[in-house]
Amino acid sequence: METIEIKLQNLTKVFQAKNKEETIAVNDLDITIPAGKLIGLLGPSGCGKSTTLYMISGLLKPTEGRIFFGDTDVTDVAPEKRGIGLVFQNYALYPHMTVKQNILFPLENLKMDKEKALERAQFYADLVGIGHLMARKPVQLSGGQQQRVAIARALVKEPRVLLLDEPLSNLDARLRLQTREEIKRIQKETGITTIFVTHDQEEAMSISDEIVLMQEGIQQQKGAPQDVYDKPANLFVAKFLGSPPINLFEGRIENEKIMVGKAQFGRAEGKKDQKVVIGVRPEGFNIVERSSLKVTVDFVETIGRDTTLIIQKPEGAVDPEVLKAQQEESDEMIDGIEEGSIEETAPEQKATFRAIVDADNRVKPGDVIKLSVKPHKMFLFNKDGELI
């Protein structure tokens, strides 16, 4: 299978409602998707990721900008001529056809020789592991099996690009885990340039070669999952990635010291005095003998391997307004993230933060402990959410 690079240039999509009100779904997107890689388009619902996918497929026309497959400009090319395979969120399997007929359908459209088509259909059915279910109708299959049929149907014409729209959202948690490994395997085996859309950061991080994080139609950051996690470009990225999510503190830089209330979190050399939002990953704390960061432990969650401490934030770490803003944001995140637990949004938690520490530390609720902050797990943002 030929692999190609996909280039999006100033891609913009504006939807116009009946009352002439305009919504910018995708705003000036510039992305290059390397050949033969698996790319996750990630973002909360309504961020324009699906719109982007459908523009790449050709089912939606961009308002502005160009799309290139390799060196060819395909912006004005009809979807059927782009050589793409598309897996819909609800799979869109034809309910009146058997699995075999569904997979054969694209090949029949290409008027391929019958025997060759059958052979190819069987090959891809076997590849996705549903080769023995060819005679079934879609209603007789489980969600995971239907999803595989949809992938086989998308792959069978050997497209240059595979596009998946929220491929795992209809599966239960266990099947999701299994299927995402499967997608990764199929992509590796076929070497096809693959783009998939998801709102689940864990899903995107676990299988993507690269992730593109979007918000409100604008690309926030693009890179290898670990790089994006380790070096978030802004507050949105820092908050969106990571489970449990990053801890945020209201603080300031004072004489190159990072201060939260009276506690010092670290040093910020060469940075001028200002108010900042401090983000610290839950794994970014050490329990130490001496520190100005002296906190009270509220709860202890033990899972054996490590221990999550839910700790009261030091004085001055929460600004009431920020607390409110955080509340709203996390509500939004819950809308987007199915797995978001209720715990994370309960209001009383907002005055606390999480620290994941080694299980060897026997900490009890009510204990007062001293913490130090790992500098590479700490990020500073200005009031506009930009990294400083």
Added chain:
Amino acid sequence: MLEEKNNLKAWLYLLPAIILLSIFTFYPIINAFILVFLENYRYIDGSYTGWTLTGNISVVVNSGLFWRAIQNTIFIVFVSVPVSVIISLFIAVWLNSIKKFQGAYQTIFFLPYVTNAIAIGLAFAVIFSTTGGLFNYFLEAIGLSPRVWVSTGASWGRAMFALLVFITWSGLAFKIMVFLSGLQSIDKQYYDAARVDAASRRRVFLKITVPLLSPMIAFITITSFIGAFKEYTAIVGMFGENLNPGVGRNMLITIVGIVYQSLGETYPGATSEAAAAAIILFFMTLILTLFNMWVSKKRVHY
């Protein structure tokens, strides 16, 4: 205990419908089956001279009009139903695909449904009239000579043609509406998927639209067949009560036409002959409907 109570309630709710159906549907059906076997029955005083097994039926079958009625009915059924189903399917697909003024077009196509059949029949009689009729005008425009369609001297073929055009046309509205609602309930994703998979428009229609619409198509086909078997109003609307183009009688009679005409007679046994014709029609319809359902069981994808 609880169940019995609920049953009582259920019957209570059903009562209005049951009463109406009993008086106007069940009783007449049963009565028709009884009337067929009565000899010289007179509906005025309810008197009859005895019982007969096939007497009334054989009177109807041997009446001379019967085979013409069968021929006309079958012709109407097997031409108008397939033609109108196919045409309305295409119109519905077209209506569903246009974007501008869809509502306006839908209204226009639905208007015939709310218009009186006799009135439309009169309008069609004018359209097909020999002099000054639109249809002859159209024939002349394309270089053909005008013909007699619905007036005295029209051949059976021409009269039947005009009638079929009328029947087919007036049946379109309801079918289009049902198909359109069916089309609008088909998930758009199937069409997106087919587009990505490079399916031609013909294949999309035959492989996706028609199968996904098959429950509606089956429903419309079965009800249209039943409706066409009962055709009578259209003929009266277009040709008048004599069921004949111009002077003469009964060229375009149907089985229901026999039923009506027999009911209008007063000689002893006339009502029984009407019942006999009705029962013959009943069994013809039943057989065809059973066949339809057998076909749709194999062909319809629910």
